[in-house]
Amino acid sequence: MTGSSGDRRDKAGAKRVQFSSPFLPYLFLAPQLAIIFIFFYWPSAQAIQSSFYLEDPFGFGSTFVGMSNYADVLRSNEYLGIARFTAIFTVLVTFFALSIGLLLAVKADGVIRGNSGYKTLLIWVYAIAPPVAGLIGMMFFDQHIGPIVKLAAWFGLDIKVGLDYFDTAFAMIVVSVWKQIPYNFIFFLSGLQGIPVSVREAAALDCRSGTRRFWTVVLPLLAPTAFFLLIINVTYALFDTFGVIDVMVKDKAANNPITLVYKVYMDGFRGNDLGGSSAQSVILMVVVFVLTIFQFRFIERRVHYN
């Protein structure tokens, strides 16, 4: 990092030497700013605005209703049920994706030989789009041809994805975790390989037990990576799993588990409930906003460590 004096200009990324020109910087910024204003600020403002209005279903104007869209949303049992599922889903996906990613990274880091082979074999699933992963998941959980269904039948379990709420949730979580493991693996592995050899040697001398060394030396050193990944994984579980869910519920959202983002989509595009959908959008905005502020503060603090 260039000079960490921490003043405002430094945060904006200033150099010691700079060009000064009355209009050039604005010219360079113009395309990015134009797109951001039209496709970010305008719709965001509109989401906030229409969350206070009740849209006439036939398109004849709208009435200001204050906070009543929010009240309706937050009082609805259906919404609260979906919020609860989203929370459970997010916790489970994040936990399993992080811990399996970490386990594999620690093992790959320990095995010097074959490391790059394992790396290649483990990371490419990252590039598969969530709905494609969802489609493959559907097939593996298919009533007729799915090997997982057959395997479960061996143990006397009857898995009915798409029909049974719990089974569908289970399949969604499995597919979402599967898709996210490579991402966590890459970051944990680079984090591990960034630990200096001298630190490793000192740790090996101090602490003979590999497991204890992991918990007391390695894990604390990985904490910044883990924290960063925690935020990324929560965001992934909240938003990027949309494709997995959309493919798996097959347009029968009513008796299937869905997340809050899916509900925004359903109410806005299927139910034509503009106000309600917008209010939900704003609620989600606040959630993500808080999460990201948290992350920014943390990253900022870490930059000072360097």
Add this chain to the structure above:
Amino acid sequence: MHRTKILDHVILLIGVFIMVAPVVVAFMTSTHEAADIHSNGLSLTWGGHFAETYETVLTRAGGFTGKITGFNMMLNSMILGLGFAAGKIVLSMLAAYAIVYFRFPLATVAFWIIFTTLLLPLEVRILPSYEVMNALKLTNTYTGLIVPLLASATGTFYFRQFFKSVPDELLEAARIDGAGPFKFFIDVLVPLSRTMMAAIFIIMFVYGWNQYLWPTLMTTDEGFFTLVRGIKQILLVWVGSNIPDYNEAFALAILAMLPPVMIVVIFQRWFIKGLTESDK
């Protein structure tokens, strides 16, 4: 010591199996005939119908209007992936250049206007974004498919971090040589950023190719469907028939994952560099 090493390999191999097997099975199954899959389930063996299935999927006009083929969808995905990646790099390099290398009154304001976009993903404002697209008459266009996705600061953030790590002496030297802002950008900064650009291009291409929600909203005209967006349609058709075309569904899934997966495998080093170095 030795035993733990073996155990490590066992754990890694189980991990590799879990990650790789589903895709291998998907591919192998796609080479079987639909009726065969229907009666025998998924398969780990070669079915021998590779050419027919993939040819059908790529060339047969399908969908409700009968004008989209797998090949068209692949082309659309390519346009989205490449257009998005290229647009992202151009926009964000220019913006980062202005922020890092220029002294101007509104620098801090511009910085915050751009970086606020990192706080909110597109998914939380899909409905109003769609309405904006409608107002601008951009639905069912490539512009509408690509440009709104560019409204986030990820790329700018990457390039800003990178430019900040470029030694100040380079600019001093260039200025002594009499280089202006354009010359410095094109002759010094762009060549220096080549690896960074490649890394970001790869990440952004994969991101663009894999888009789902936005293309689903934006494109109702099947002529604009991408492969990933087409997945839902595949499933809807597939659910309806007596003997579902599992083979074709799998073949399309394989085609939809092939380009991004190949890019990640081939350019692994750059991909990982871009992911890990820029995000922190």
